[in-house]
Amino acid sequence: MLMLSNRVLFPWFDDSDERPFLEYYAEETITSLKYALTATVALHLLLMISDWLAFKEEFWILIYYHLYIIFSCGMAVPMFSMPLMKKHLFVLVPIFWIPSAVAIAVVLYFVDKAFDAYICGVVFTLLYACCAVRLLFLSVVVCCLLQVLFINIALLAKSSGADAYTYTNFIMIYAVTIGLVLSFTIEFLARRNFILRAKLDSERAKLDAILRDILPASILSRIRSGERRIADLNSPVTILFADIVGFTKFTVDQRPEFVVDTLNDLFTHLDAIAACHGVEKIKTIGDAYMAAVGIGDAFEKDAASIAEFALDARDAVAMLGKNRGIELRLRFGIATGRVVSGVIGNSRPVFDTWGLQVNLASRLEGLAPPNGILLDKDTTDVISARYEVSDNGFRDVKGIGCVPTYLLVGRSKNSINKCSIGA
Template identity: 40%
Template sequence: MQHDFLENNPVASLLTKVFKSPLSANASHDAEYEAWRDRFMRKRLDVGLWIGLMAFLSSSLLQVSNWLFRPGAFEPEWLRSQVSIELSLLLCLLLQHSKLGRRYPSLVFLAFYWSVTIVPQVQDILSGVAQPDILVWTIMFFGQATFTPVRWYLHLVAQLGVFLYFFGVNTALGVTLSSPGWLDPPVVILYFFWVCFIGNLSVYLYEQLQKAEFKARWDLEEAYAQLEEEQKLSESLLLNVLPHSIATRLKQNPKNLADSYTNVSVLFADIVGFTELSSHISPWELVELLNQIFSEFDALAELHQLEKIKTIGDAYMVVSGLPEPRDDHAQAIADMALDMQRAIATFNQKTGQNFRIRIGIATGPVIAGVIGIKKFIYDLWGDTVNLASRMESHGIPGAIQVTRETYQFLKGEYLFQERGKVLIKGKGEMTTYLLMGKNPGDIEDEKSQN
């Protein structure tokens, strides 16, 4: 019922607009705009009140100067009027900085408006003759429209209040109404009609412009925020594909990137029996199992600060010593391989599977770079990469097979079993080694250091 009353009663609807809290807006955009307009109004009102107060104080000082030095020009009624307005403006300043004024700046606006236009009329009522103050009212109507151009309906309410008071109170009290000698009443009415119309129209147009500008800024900020989120997402996706330093270089120079490294260690791993399993379980189950295993491997690569290169089916490739070179590249890749064996054993215990992993490691020079313009990847090339792949493919299920070069890097810190001569495709016979674990003495040293 209350809603129907407000909808069908234009006066009630207008008063609701005047005194409503900006926080009552439903849409966040409208609420932000209302809050912004209120902040704008409070700032303008604060400056306007001080300017108004100083203007009337200067007029009072002029009358005091006349009283002291030019008694013939002194007008006591004018001084009393000025002082009453100054007191009213001081009260408006107190209201401006009160909790009520901060919440409802519209009240301060109306109080400011009526302090200048209505307060002097009280003296006319007491004198028994009322006359519209063309000079003060015009300055106030235009001044507020240009200095505080907010909410056209506030200006309309303020102007109506002036005329309702002037005609209503004076008529009710039987005060004689008069107009300036040089203007007839119809001319005065027409004059103030156009003054108010022009003022309100300018405020309305300015308010529409401000709303449009605010919405444009709002949309622009939202666009920038969305662009920033998309850039972060793109950055995250890029870092999932490329190492951070390579991604940075690629953004600065999108041409082909390639670097050569003297000593790195490359690991290939293959899950034995996974291909046969794929023919017995659903694709979803297959992918889920593989995702669980490779997610564990990814965590281990991050733990040992290694660079995952790619996965091909159920094969996993990781490298140590690039893109940032490191002296312990062989040790880091060995620790990764041993942890991968433990991760597979733990996975089998949890899932009841019987997977084994075959791992091959080679150490030596490689070339690394980014290839392609679509779905590009960071990849490795060179004899070391081929040897690591052969170490895996010619290895033993459940074992870690390494080349002689890798063995030379690790033999003092890790336990090995010489496998002997192995016929390697494309290489002939090669002496390879099986990494069995870490040297117990080194494990004790690490525990003591930790």
């Protein structure tokens, strides 16, 4: 019934959004109910004093009415927070409305002197159902019809004259008309706001996905918390650079589409392997791939994770080249030490690292043989117990000097490769 009426009243609202909207609007209604019912309790406590002063002879009838409203509203506040009640809220509220509608009709029947005063209460009650409680429009229509029905039954039972019928129904119809317009407007705006919020959330999710590809989650969280300058001194950090052997010649010999597709597949595989080993991808530069541990989301990882990444990446890229009918080989440079990391740029923020060890890893990558994984001494000291490492002698590194280097050969018996990324 609700779904059918909503299709008629709000044809522009997508049916697939109806259930999530009802859940969202139920939360809004529960909040409004709590405030409105609490205010009702306070109002009827004040009315008890007013009625005692104005209608002492009929006060025994009025006090039962007030106590009933106070008790029922007080019970309704926690009741409507129950999951079952919340699920069927827009059907149950009109049902719970029936005793209240009957109660005010009974008061109008028994208390002659209170008629003029309580017809204002009827108007207030109708508008209360329409606006304060934030029910669905259809639920409001039901509540208003019930209230009008029971008031007219009271008038009929009381054998009221035509003037009383005309006067009372004019006031009630006037109140109902205003109330229904307000109720429809409230629901219309709520549905439009729901759609706009859904679109905003969708766009925000897309933006978050893009930002997560650019920035580590831990860094993104710091930016969202209001931190404006992200600059850290990290140690120990292990930096890796990898690039494709002979890539320049490869771009000349192959079609542009094939070059781009190959690069895309290669970096996609490297990203998957990095994620598998908990390695933080820093950036890609042309055909070069930069990753690290000890910073960002890989803060708790050590050089062994980088070693696993390099070994898996070497095998996966070779398999990718075989599947594409070309020879693909990587060379790697890895160095460990202290680096500065941070975010630079406003329109296009970038997370990056700087320092001697970054330069050293880049230079070692250039000195490594095809499919070779060249290490500095600090990295070797960390992983030598778990991996096979061979001495590669001292090498003259541009801008740094003569440094000892080592080649990562493979895993030892104590090392277990936990990832299997197909090419």
